[in-house]
Amino acid sequence: MMKKKSIFFGLVFVTCSNISFNAIAQATDVQDSLALVDLYISTNGPGWTTNTNWLKGPVSTWYGIKVGDDSRVWQIGLTNNNLEGSIPSSIGDLTSLNNLYLSGNNLTGSIPPEIGVPYFYNLYLNGNQLSGSIPPELGNHSYGYDSWYDLSDNQLSGSIPPELGNLGSVTWLNLSNNQLSGSIPPELGSIGVTDYGPNLDLSNNLLSGTIPPELANIATNSWGGLASLDLSYNQLSGSIPPEFGNIDEDRGFSLNISSNRFTFDGMELIAEKLPGTQYDHQKRIPLHLNNGVLSASAGGTLSNNTYKWYGFRSNGHARVIVTGDSVFHPTKSGVYYLRVFNAVATGLILRSDTIYYREPPATVASEDNLQANENKTLFMIYPNPAKDILHVQTNGNTSFSLLNQNGKILLIKNVNGSGTIDVSKITAGVYYLINNSNREVKKIIVEK
Numbered sequence: 001m002m003k004k005k006s007i008f009f010g011l012v013f014v015t016c017s018n019i020s021f022n023a024i025a026q027a028t029d030v031q032d033s034l035a036l037v038d039l040y041i042s043t044n045g046p047g048w049t050t051n052t053n054w055l056k057g058p059v060s061t062w063y064g065i066k067v068g069d070d071s072r073v074w075q076i077g078l079t080n081n082n083l084e085g086s087i088p089s090s091i092g093d094l095t096s097l098n099n100l101y102l103s104g105n106n107l108t109g110s111i112p113p114e115i116g117v118p119y120f121y122n123l124y125l126n127g128n129q130l131s132g133s134i135p136p137e138l139g140n141h142s143y144g145y146d147s148w149y150d151l152s153d154n155q156l157s158g159s160i161p162p163e164l165g166n167l168g169s170v171t172w173l174n175l176s177n178n179q180l181s182g183s184i185p186p187e188l189g190s191i192g193v194t195d196y197g198p199n200l201d202l203s204n205n206l207l208s209g210t211i212p213p214e215l216a217n218i219a220t221n222s223w224g225g226l227a228s229l230d231l232s233y234n235q236l237s238g239s240i241p242p243e244f245g246n247i248d249e250d251r252g253f254s255l256n257i258s259s260n261r262f263t264f265d266g267m268e269l270i271a272e273k274l275p276g277t278q279y280d281h282q283k284r285i286p287l288h289l290n291n292g293v294l295s296a297s298a299g300g301t302l303s304n305n306t307y308k309w310y311g312f313r314s315n316g317h318a319r320v321i322v323t324g325d326s327v328f329h330p331t332k333s334g335v336y337y338l339r340v341f342n343a344v345a346t347g348l349i350l351r352s353d354t355i356y357y358r359e360p361p362a363t364v365a366s367e368d369n370l371q372a373n374e375n376k377t378l379f380m381i382y383p384n385p386a387k388d389i390l391h392v393q394t395n396g397n398t399s400f401s402l403l404n405q406n407g408k409i410l411l412i413k414n415v416n417g418s419g420t421i422d423v424s425k426i427t428a429g430v431y432y433l434i435n436n437s438n439r440e441v442k443k444i445i446v447e448k
Helices: 002-015 021-025 030-042 089-093 136-140 162-166 186-190 214-219 242-246 267-273 367-376
Strands: 065-067 073-077 099-101 122-124 147-150 155-158 170-174 179-182 199-201 206-209 228-230 254-256 288-290 293-295 305-312 318-324 334-342 349-351 355-358 380-382 389-403 409-422 429-435 441-446
Touching: 030 073, 030 089, 136 162, 162 186, 186 214, 214 242, 242 267
Parallel strands: 073 099, 099 122, 122 147, 147 170, 155 179, 170 199, 179 206, 199 228, 228 254
Antiparallel strands: 065 073, 288 293, 305 318, 305 334, 334 349, 334 355, 380 389, 389 409, 389 429, 429 441
């Protein structure tokens, strides 16, 4: 690294003609000057949209750079400036840096852990192509006040480091639109508050597990506290912590937990106490079949839930069979699913998986059941194995269902005499084609 810097500064000295390195570094700490030149080299400085005065005069005149009275660089502002390459580790040498604005560029590689200097106020790295994990050293930013951290719209992966709970006085922490996984660390409940925050945005990731109640605790802080929490478009599940019910509605707290794997478990409290909460579009709940009885668990207060059971007609259209409770006794073979409505949490309608029921015997269409009837089939199919198109020949107008080995229906197709079924988007494996009129079955092999 030192060799590279020495060579580059030799070039700087030549190209700057009468401007010596002392002139470039005048009124600026030499260590800071070296770090800035390293940034210029690492991110293709000559190709920047604007690089006015870089390497040509005092650092304080370089585009996007601000220097304090102590001759130290305290701000780098190069947003939307076509920076390409990686952030050098020497960025950590700028120990007086308070604000780093590098959003909207083409930065790649990982976030260097050296970036964890303690006096950061604003860190904007959003809208790049940064990858790897979030360095736990970011939690060293413990002395900031009213700080903003935006790492959104990158390709960051791994878990959220619990050290981020050490951040001091945060107004905004945005980690959305990445590939972060694992559980939400409860330590985030220790983030320092401001008059208007923190606002936490963890949406559009791969986070799983439950919501830590500690996040609700900081929302109840008397002078500041959590202003907004966006957890939408993840894989979170479990009950909503009752601590969220202690948040005063007058605080204007905003909560978004839509597009996860929640049920009505804890949702009624949220709907009553925080009516502005977004909680729609949850993942389908599993539907169970035991001894001829269909059932599902939707959470919430049973008396507040309305269960509508649907069955498919032979033409593929669904109709309501019965409005009842969480248990249903089907009387006819067919494909069923469930929708659950809640009288309190009206912003969410839960839908179940689709399941095939056969009577008699009342069992899911398992591989053993289907294979037992395979030799009784009369309709013809070809080719088998199939790759993209499966041809079917039968007598008259017949409805067919294609099921996987778990008995889950994948598609329904009407065939009048002869027809085709598109299997191009179905993964390779063993499937079963069922004549919905007489329950005849053939095993299908899909190859890719």
